[in-house]
Amino acid sequence: MIAEQTVPDSSxxxxxKKGNDRVLGIFYKENYGKVQNMIFKNSGSDDDAKDxxxxxxxxxxxxxxxxxxxxxxxxxxxxxxAICHHKWIDKLRKSSKVTTTPLDDQAADVVIENDGPSxxxxxxxxxxxxxxxxxxxxxxxxxxxRLPMAEIAARLGFQDDNSAKSQKNKCxxxxxxxxxxxxxxxxx
Amino acid sequence: MEESKKTELIDRYLDDTLSPDEKKIVQERLETELEFxxxxxxxxxxxxxxxxxxxxxxxxxxxDQYHRELSKGHTTDYKGELxxxxxxxxxxxxxxxxxxxxxxxxxxIALVLVGVWTVIKDKPIYNDFEVRHDPxxxxxxxxxxSWKTIDHKPSLIRSGFVNLKITSTAKKTLEYRFTSYLxxxxxxxxxxxxxxxxxxxxxxxxxxxxxxxxxxxxxKTDVITPLM
Numbered sequence: 001m002i003a004e005q006t007v008p009d010s011s012x013x014x015x016x017k018k019g020n021d022r023v024l025g026i027f028y029k030e031n032y033g034k035v036q037n038m039i040f041k042n043s044g045s046d047d048d049a050k051d052x053x054x055x056x057x058x059x060x061x062x063x064x065x066x067x068x069x070x071x072x073x074x075x076x077x078x079x080x081x082a083i084c085h086h087k088w089i090d091k092l093r094k095s096s097k098v099t100t101t102p103l104d105d106q107a108a109d110v111v112i113e114n115d116g117p118s119x120x121x122x123x124x125x126x127x128x129x130x131x132x133x134x135x136x137x138x139x140x141x142x143x144x145x146r147l148p149m150a151e152i153a154a155r156l157g158f159q160d161d162n163s164a165k166s167q168k169n170k171c172x173x174x175x176x177x178x179x180x181x182x183x184x185x186x187x188x
Numbered sequence: 189m190e191e192s193k194k195t196e197l198i199d200r201y202l203d204d205t206l207s208p209d210e211k212k213i214v215q216e217r218l219e220t221e222l223e224f225x226x227x228x229x230x231x232x233x234x235x236x237x238x239x240x241x242x243x244x245x246x247x248x249x250x251x252d253q254y255h256r257e258l259s260k261g262h263t264t265d266y267k268g269e270l271x272x273x274x275x276x277x278x279x280x281x282x283x284x285x286x287x288x289x290x291x292x293x294x295x296x297i298a299l300v301l302v303g304v305w306t307v308i309k310d311k312p313i314y315n316d317f318e319v320r321h322d323p324x325x326x327x328x329x330x331x332x333x334s335w336k337t338i339d340h341k342p343s344l345i346r347s348g349f350v351n352l353k354i355t356s357t358a359k360k361t362l363e364y365r366f367t368s369y370l371x372x373x374x375x376x377x378x379x380x381x382x383x384x385x386x387x388x389x390x391x392x393x394x395x396x397x398x399x400x401x402x403x404x405x406x407x408k409t410d411v412i413t414p415l416m
Binding site: 021058061128136143145172173175180184 | 195226239247250252254
């Protein structure tokens, strides 16, 4: 018989997955102190603590949204702490402040589902960087916010919606070309 | 095909808004032109990137908002919030078990009390009359935590201290007087062995005095009043 795995924080995970921002906010505020303390003890500053914590929280929420933590066997707070711990150790290593990982009982037992994006995804993300801010803002407004062209034109200072649309198409042409090159590079 | 028209055609293909005739033409091209397949794959990847980037930006905004609230001292318990969603309209039983800020405050209370216990000495019992001291003399600080009820849940507004004096008396009943400082009259309570703190509920204006695991509702009064 296969024993069903228990998920201690299933209702919390479900609430965050459904987009309950209030629950997410409370979870954020509840766990910051502990992570801040860990980073302070390991040569970090207040800004380091905030950056690492926010990066980890964003990663956690993204994992929840795609259902990767539906069967999480540990508490969500323990899992979050482990992501923060790994991220901070990684940053310390990169800045050559430490060469070995300090032991931390709580973080040691947790298996992190996603240890960072693949090289292909990192290369793809460069497409948006290479596009430049103006193109990125234009495409963000059209494809993510799904704003009407007239509103985009007014927000970004185009003469009219036709010139905004023409520029939007040029930006996507450029992005598509860059993405095609990246795909080719990783296909070969 | 002109590039801008190609962009719009691919968008409409990906959004599934092509007419049946257009769809047929695109599908035929997809089967025969490798380059066209790659164009569609690339544009689809860019759209996914834009979606992921937009979601990340929205989350970053949320995180910054939470952090600002955190700096202002807003704390509460998500378990209460989850219960509130399940049992609307019912009284929420709060569970402080995993609440880090609360635990941190509790730890600081413990530290303060350890310091206080080592200094305070029990007053000798002389007779049935209370032993009076000059206020300000032999005064010790106990934690004062001010809470406000927001959406049925207590949120810590601020923490501070209030001066406490324990006066030994031969009376068996517990009594108090609460003016600019708190005075407890007791033959048994000692700051050495008891954990004492004061909780102020700002919404109702009530005070709750905690002595170890027991709590007493008290009010500001300059009359010596029984602790019940």
